[in-house]
Structure formats: structure tokens, C-alpha cells
Amino acid sequence: MRLLSLPLCLSWVLALCLAAPPHHKEGHSDPYHKEDHAHPDQHGHPDQHSHPEHSHHHDFVRCSGIEFDAITLDEHGVTYFIKDDHLWKGYRGSSEFINQTFHELHGSIDAAFRMHHKVKPEDHDRVFIFKGDHVWSFYNHTLEDGFPKLINSEFPGIPYELDAAVECPSGECNKDAVLFFKGSHVYSYDLLTHVVKEKDWPAVMNCTSAFRWLEHYYCFQGTKFQRFHPVTGQVSEGYPKDVRDYFMKCPDRGHGDKTREAVFGRCSGKPFDAFTADDEGKVYAFRGDYFLRLDTKRDGYHYWSITSNWKELHDHINAVFTWDHKMYFIQGDQVYIYKSDVHYTLVEGYPKPVEEELGVKGPVDAAFLCGDSHVVHIIQGKRMLVVDMLETPRKVVREWPLHFDHVDAAMCGPEGIRVFIGDIYYEYGSPMLLATSKMEPHPHKTRKELLGCDN
Template sequence: MRLGYKSRVSAGGGHRISMKLCVLLCLLPLLRSYPLIKGKHNDTGNNFHPDPDPAYSLPGMSGRCTEEGFGAITLDDKGVMHYFRGDSEWTGFQGPTQHINVTWPGLTGPIDAAFRNHNKKTPLEHHRIYLFKGEQVWSYYEGKLVKGFPRLIGKEFPGIPDHLDAAVECHQGECRTDSVLFFKGHGHETRQNATLMAIKDRCSNRSFEAFCSDDKSRIYAFRGGWYFRLDSSKDGWHAWPLSHTWRNLQGVVDAAFSHEHRMYFIQGSQVTVYLSDQMYIPVAGYPKAIEEEWEVSGVTAVDAAFTCPHSSDLYLIRGNRLTLVDLNTRRRSGEDETIIHSEVDSAMCNAHGLYLIHGPSFYHYKDVGELLSTNTAPAPGTIASYFLDC
């Protein structure tokens, strides 16, 4: 059940502003929709450590990535991720174990849920942190407890129950407006394990079926009915099931690309299109066959597809063959070209160049011209560290 309403939220100095909230209760399928973000602490964030050095652990406290999972996770106002379990907390992927009240004065664990408010239209509320425990909620800004907190959850967020299972920020584009999703009604242990599994999954070096960048320069990585989205280095990676953002879209995405405020998804021989001006709305008449959409006879499936910024050229990759389609005429343009890569899982072109992706690696080219003119592939990069901040 999804309920939309407006709630009055008190900011510092007594200024009162509205924040649009969405409530999702008893929805187990969205368990893994926590914002899965790699924190930016003092380190460069390029190394993923499932278990911190024992020297960093306080006596009697488990390592960061055990099968216990976490009670809650959230970003702070500087884009650093915080992980909560019991009365302990981890900062980033390399920070030591410490007690919760070291970072969050006046609060002890366990924490039921946490989120960072993302609402640029309300500066006094933007990037404020909310931590939930039992019947109460604590709010912090720049590491300090906001005046008037803790408060009863029902007074700060009318209609929201206490003893929550989770709370997740949902940015505009994923939701109609900057919103918060609250969860209650499923097993706490199940949620913890699902959260941990999703964090490990992003950094597992498993291949992705598709990568793409949209008109707002956000990067999407698709794998097995889920996608990870990067808004900016500060906001980090968010993970959602496909249908959360693109209604009725399910299963494996073979290729995806964006062009003129539309997102295109290729699954097998079919193409599905969504408008992306405000939120993603399915375009009527889809899915269509690839051959019908672009008049490319003989093309019934692709390994990858991409467009580059400010261009109407669509490139379809099948094995080592590159097919050019003019999106203005929706027809094949010229003869197919041969590339030096015989296997490509996905491809993405953005302001930084062209990326061909295979397995856990990517190959970077300045543009399509460089790809077509080279006889030697560049040194491969690692997707996990370069794109996913693992």
C-alpha cells in the first residue's frame, strides 16, 4: 500500500516547511531498496574490505560485514555512509568500530531505521539526518542534535508508526518528488540479511547486463532485475528493483540508453521506451520489435547499445559488429563496422568518453572514431573500483 501526504517538519530556528512523504508498509519485495552507497571518508574509497582489521574492532563487537547485517544504514550530510548494529557504528568502509553516541550525541543503540533528508528546495531541511529508535526520532545536522529532538515519531511524521523496520530516501526521478519510504511489517532479521547481501552484490565483481547514462548525467548499472544508480559522488549509489522506477519493467535488461528525455530498454528482441522529463512514464505502443522500431532488418537481439551526448546516432553492438542507426529517421545508416572486441556485455558513452564493458572490466575510448580506428584494445579498468566505488 502506498500513501502520499504532506507532513510538517520542524527545522532549526522554528521555521516550518512541508516535505512530501510516501509510506510503504508491509512490502517485502523492496527490502533491498536501501540506498547502497559507498561512503567518502578520508580515504579514496577504492578498496572494499568485508572485514576490518581486528585492531579496529572494539572488544566483543562483530566485524562490519558479518552475516548479522545491520539495523540501519544512512549517508550523512557530507556523503559518508554510516552503518549501525546494536550499540556500535561503522563510518565508511574503512572506519573503525565505535559507539553510536561518539558520532551521534545523546543516542544509544540499537537503531531501527535511518535516513538523510534529500530536499534541495528546502535548505533548512536538506541533508538533515533522522535516526529512529522505538517510539522516538532524533534529528542531527552537521553532527549536532537539532533543538527539540528527540521527538515522538508520530508528532514529527504524522501517520508513521513506531518501531520501524527501515526508512529510505527516494530522490526525484525515482519518486515523483524528493520523498521518504518507510517500511514496517516484515522480519527485522530478514531485512538485515537482505541489506548486507545487496551491499556485497554491488561490489561482487559479477558482470552487469547493461550500463547507461541519462540526460542528467546519472549512471545506471543493471543486473538481474535490479539497477544501481549514481546521482553524484556525494549522493552515491542507490539500488532498486527495475519496476520501482520503470513501471512493469522486469527481468534482464540486455541494453539501455537515453536520448532526448527518453530511456530505451532492450530485452531480447523487444524495445520498451519511457519518458523521463519528470518521472518515468511508459510510452504507449511498446514494447516493439527491434526491427520495427529502427528498421534494421536482421537485428533481432543485441549485446549492447549506446548513444553519445548531443548526438542522434545510436550504435548497436552484436558480437564484433557495430550497427549505426539514425534516431531522427529511425533507420540504419551505412554499412556495419567491425570492432576489435568480440564480446561485449554493455556499452556507455558520456562526457568522459566511450566505455565497452565485459565481465568485471571496461575499456575506455575517447570516442567511436578511436574505437573503429584502433587495432589494439586499451588496458582494461575495473568496474568495481572505477564506477561502483568499491
């Protein structure tokens, strides 16, 4: 720790020296100017109503192209972008000095990640920051006791002067792990056994920073980035892409047009086609060719193409439910069944006709299954069909009339049954109440109450 203490006057020297170009990674230089963007709100989301504050130091222009030294989420889901001794919170807004948030840090860093390690709660959700041969651990922006440490004492077998690091929880990697990047080498560090496996991933190398967001993994190489598989190192099709179109708000840039956002965006108010929750507690909302994860409030909402997770599915789906660690997608008169692990593998032999699989002629309007039940409820027009998944062959075992003329989607969760019609949903305590109730319960506005929109 003594090696890291600096004279108080150093902060004044830093402020005076910012007019000179800072140290950059080889091959890149970045101009200094003020970025005229709104600040993020307290959750790191863009705040459209705030105004840029004028800081007392010059700032990088993120939208001119910056090679970030590290990108990570903190324990509250705020995204940090770090370059030299500057730190940005969220996808728009100006920077601050890194030691305004992490007081014990001065100057540039090498890498950072948010730990996922539920076996050791004392490490879980900590932000680990690497610089030279040392590592710092922060929680709520407070340095943990005993830090900084030599990297090798906290992560044995991991080299110094890293390029990037990213967490990889069990289920996405084989076990809870951390991926460390240095040059052309990737080191997979098992958090339980401390075993290090060195990997050669030709498509993923020379990462200047790495980032995990909503189970997707990104390697940043200057102003470009790639999405990669954390076990195989395989890079997804369509990459590399430009950071400025995805990870910050830049004028006249972006990967989505306004028309698509108006239709598929979280707050568009358009009806959803289906909802479901999987065995891991992930909640999905499907609209057209896209889906939203609703359990990601801490890390922000974003809509993705359905094919990015379930590559065999094209166009909108009619209904989806989860049973026995599998996700059942009903599209027209066909049903697709996927293993509901993180990589969503289509079960061999599918798709099959809905009638063959469930004993119901497609298409259908909605479907849901509650908790550990083996009974799926399928809504078709003004009736609700009950199918026992343990029956062979499966068939409708009961039919209920419904007082709704049409239902867009339905799901079952801790709050009970939610039935979606347009931008409204209704809650029922059980399937029986849904089937027998003669009066509509109080309507809830989906955008405002479920998705956190302003109206």
C-alpha cells in the first residue's frame, strides 16, 4: 500500500497536466473536448432530462473513437467505461477522474470486472481492478480490507499487466470462472479449484477490454468489438462492429432506426406476442422478431432479435412456456423445443406439429405453466385448454370458456396469472380464478407498471 500513496499535490499536477496528451495504447490517439451529452441517471441509464455539467478538466470525446482500457458493471448495474484516469458512468454523459469513484486509484488501469461468485459471498459482486502487478477489490466504491494485493496472490497463475478480464458464471462457462486476456493468450481461471487453463482463440485476441452483459460476451479491440462464445472462443456472425453504434449515445449513430424502436422498443406500447419465465428465473417478453429480458432491470433493458438466442426461429411467435428445463415455442402450427440452458439448443427432431406434441391444433394465442406444475394452459380464442404434460400421448384433459374475446399473451409467476391484451394486463390468483371469474379485475398498464416507462 505504501508504494501506492501519492503526495497530495499530485492531484494538482494531474489537473495542470491534462492539457498535454495522455499515454495511449499503441496505435491510438484521442482528442480532448467536452462531450455534450446528458448524464446517466442513478442506475446508469440515459437521462433525457438532465443537462451536461461543465467539469473542471478537459474530457475525451467518446464519440470520436476511444480505445477503452476497461469496461465493467458495478454491483448496482451501472456500466463503467474507463480510459487512462477518466471514468464514464452509463452510455452517455461526461467523464470524471477515476479516483472520484475509486478513491485509492490514480492514473490508468489495465482491466476490470464484476465478480460472480455466489459460493463466496464475500467476493460476489465485488469490482476487481487490475493495474500492473496489483489488483484492487471494491464494494460500494469502498476498498476491501487487505487490498491492493499482488495479482498472483489473489489469482494464482494469472500474469501481470493484463489487457482485459471478464467474469463467466457457471452455466455460461462450465464452472464459475474468470477469463483473463493478455496478447494472444486467454487464461480461464476456475474460481473454486484455482486451476488455470491457457487457451488459443485466434478469433479473439488482443482485447483492449472485455465485457459481459446479459449473458453475452464482448471483446473490444480499439473502437471495434466482437461477440464471442466464452467456452469455445467462437465469434458470432456479423462482427466486428463499431462501439459507437452500440455502447454509447452518439449523434447520427446507432444500430437501430427510429421506426424499429417505435415498434419493438420497451416503451412503444405495442402488444406483446408472448411472455415466459425459465427455470433460472429469466423473464422474457416477445414482440415481433425481437425479445426483451425483464429480469435485467439492474443492468438495463435492451431488445434483441429472437434468432440471436434461438437461431431456428424466424418471424413472431404465438406462445411460449417452460417445462422440465425446456422452452416450448409455438409458432403457427409448429412447436420448437429448446433446452433452456444458456445456449438454447434445439432438441433433435423438432420442430413438430403442435397437434402431435400437445394434442391441440394450432395456431394458439397464449400458453402458460405455473411453477412446478406439469399442466400447461393454452388459450385459443375464447377458451382455455388444459393439457397434462405427463400424459402419453398428450391431449386436452379439460376446457374452460373465457370471457375475453381475445388474448395477446399470458404468463404465470409469483404474482399469479397475468393476461395481456394490448397495452393492458390483468392479474388472477390462479388458473381457476381466470377460468371462473365473471368480472374483470383492475387493469394494469404494461408499459408503466411492468416495464418502468413514464406512461
